[in-house]
Amino acid sequence: LRGRMGMKSAGRSWQRKTVRENRGIDVMETKRVYIKDTENVRDEELKEAALVIRRGGLVAFPTETVYGLGGNALDEDAAGKIYAAKGRPSDNPLIAHVSCAAEVEPLVKYMPESGRKLMEKFWPGPLTLIFPKSSRVPYGTTGGLDTVAVRMPSDPIANRLIALAGVPIAAPSANTSGRPSPTTADHVWQDMNGRIDMVIDGGAVGIGVESTIVDVSGETPAVLRPGAVTMEMLREVLGEVTIDPAILGPVAEGVHPKAPGMKYKHYAPKAELTLVEPEMGDKKAGMTKAQIDRMVDMVKMLAKEQIQAGQRVGIICTDESRDAYHEGIIRSIGARQSQESVAHNLYAVLREFDDLGAEVIFSESFGEDHLGQAIMNRLSKAAGYRIVRV
Ligand code: TXA
Ligand code: MG
Secondary structure, three states: OHHHHHHHHOOOOOOOOOEEOOOOOEEOOOEEEEOOOOOOOOHHHHHHHHHHHHOOOOEEEOOOOOOEEEEEOOOHHHHHHHHHHHOOOOOOOOEEEOOOHHHOHHHEOOOOHHHHHHHHHHOOOOEEEEEEEOOOOOHHHHOOOOEEEEEOOOOHHHHHHHHHHOOOEEOOEOOOOOOOOOOOHHHHHHHHOOOOOEEEEOOOOOOOOOOEEEEOOOOOOEEEEOOOOOHHHHHHHHOOOEEOHHHHOOOOOOOOOOOHHHHOOOOOOOOEEEEEEOOOOOOOOOOOHHHHHHHHHHHHHHHHHHHHOOOOEEEEEOOOOHHHOOOOEEEEOOOOOOHHHHHHHHHHHHHHHHHHOOOEEEEEOOOOOOOHHHHHHHHHHHOOOOEEEO
8 A cells, every 4th residue: 555655746758867976876756657467468558668778767576586677788888777776786696687599699699508408497497597798788788797687577567567668677586785685666666765766567587596507608507506496307307407606505605606696695685684594404395393393392492592682573474484583573485395485485584574663583493405506595585694503
């Protein structure tokens, strides 16, 4: 409701009415456009947004993973505006989003066989591929790299917007740098109102964590960020796939992860988040009931200690364990039985704890099979790898 009111009082046009802030960022009116029926998007609803992109402006839009902050990927100035709006270091490259396979060719130097296979199998969908870039893609978009990240989203709003814009759309997640990625238009509004031309409100996204990134520019395909196209699914198509060490643990001093974005402390809630994890021989195997019980007991104990010390304590539990907790701000992140539900709610829960002013958060953890790898990657990073093992 709050968002809807905000829209009414916001701009009538995307034309920039700028006032200089002392930080050097333009303050502008941000228009919010509501898509009535997200399954049957009409071109009229997206025409103005496409025009904004073509003219070098910025539009946030839903994709199946998270909301993106879009600008013309072939326009270095637009890339510069994206970095400014997010407060993001400009050495962190952007993903170019396309609406069909034919739009990839002009962006890449050549098409590796593994890339072609993955496109056929998983596009459109939550998979980003890293290719050697063509000269058409400006270094302003790739953070100075000779490779380019490309993704074809399946979300009908995203897909149609790109097609109507007639240019590939560079889009990082539409959050302020360092905040959890946005999974609703309200999240985007919190971070981007007054900083970009337009937000397209297509409701909550489906998946909730960012796309899987696979680098196909080298000899062996390498996963740089886990997502909804899982390791298990990739192995089925490719056989051999390596995994960038930055996914598995904290990035050591002097080591450069291949996805520059993975070196930043990302997805961070304002509170200090600690994960509690049972000792498991095989993280890919499911947790036993005894392991889950031990974990829940430890979360309760740590929370109690902090509550007694006068802290505002958040607890991240699951639908299954919800009733075991009696004190603190308790939020279920989804059903342990359904990894999809956990991924879907993950960032919204972290943002809610920010809004509630939690100072410390303790969270249950998850197995790392299938989508669990992406879930644990995001939670571990949000926790700055503060993990208590029981
Ligand atoms: O699901 C997604 O991928 C969302 C939606 C909007 O499509 N986008 C997204 O973008 O998550 P962003 O900018 O938040 O994350 C992109 C990641 C960063 O970690 C960046 O370093 C990496 O992709 N990346 C981009 N281009 C790259 C390149 N040429 N080589 C290696 N990593 C690259
Ligand atoms: Mg991001």
